[in-house]
Amino acid sequence: MKEVAEKIKEAKFAIALTGAGISTESGIPDFRSKNGLWSRYDINEYGYIENFMANPAKVWKMLAEMLLTFKDVEPNPAHYALAELEKEGILKAVITQNIDNLHQKAGSKNVIEFHGNFNRLTCMKCGAKYGIDEINLEELPPKCK
Numbered sequence: 001m002k003e004v005a006e007k008i009k010e011a012k013f014a015i016a017l018t019g020a021g022i023s024t025e026s027g028i029p030d031f032r033s034k035n036g037l038w039s040r041y042d043i044n045e046y047g048y049i050e051n052f053m054a055n056p057a058k059v060w061k062m063l064a065e066m067l068l069t070f071k072d073v074e075p076n077p078a079h080y081a082l083a084e085l086e087k088e089g090i091l092k093a094v095i096t097q098n099i100d101n102l103h104q105k106a107g108s109k110n111v112i113e114f115h116g117n118f119n120r121l122t123c124m125k126c127g128a129k130y131g132i133d134e135i136n137l138e139e140l141p142p143k144c145k
Contacts, residue, residue, distance in 0.1 A: 008090060008091075011090075013092055014090055014091050014092060015091065015093045015094070015095060016085075016091055016093075016094045016095070017094075017095050017096075018082075018095070018096040018097070018098060018103070019096070019097050020032075020033075020097070022078050022096075022098065023073070023079075023098055023100050023102055025077075026074060026075060026079075026102055027069075027073050028070065028100055037065070037066070045058075046058075053124065056141040057140065057141050060140040060141040063140075064137050064140055066118065067118070067132065067135060068137070070100050070132075073100065073102065074102075074105065075102045075105050075106035079105070079108070080106045080107070082094055082103065082106070082108055084107075086107075086108055086109060092110065093110040094108050094110065095112045095114065096111060096113055097114045097115050098115075099113065099115050099117055099118040100118065101117055101118065101119045118132060119131065119132045120132075121142075125144055126144040126145060128144060
């Protein structure tokens with residue numbers, strides 16, 4: 001670990017690549033784990049945009065479960081460590097496939113979200129923007145504005 005820390009400190013440009021593993025300690029199961037979403041939802045039915053466009057109400061059932069999972073989670077020490085490295089100028093950016101917003105909650109500023117962010121949703125029909133708190137889980141899918 002000490003050698004890795006030295007290499008990072010010596011680097012002129014360092015970035016972090018993160019995925020589901022960084023957020024599991026915060027209580028978010030990764031999609032492919034034993035208790036992940038793909039253990040309860042068939043990826044072939046729920047994991048493709050074409051399926052969402054064909055039957056948004058069906059896919060929103062899974063998305064609602066994700067909303068509830070993300071609702072009260074907090075960053076863990078790994079998120080805070082990356083934010084601190086950025087603050088110190090050692091880390092230039094975090095590139096993540098996560099949509100949980102935990103890097104930003106921990107203080108990271110330069111976060112590139114490969115799959116978007118679940119705190120900001122856009123209607124694919126009308127282009128309306130929704131904050132996570134605007135979604136009524138009793139009325140899914142959300143109505144166009």
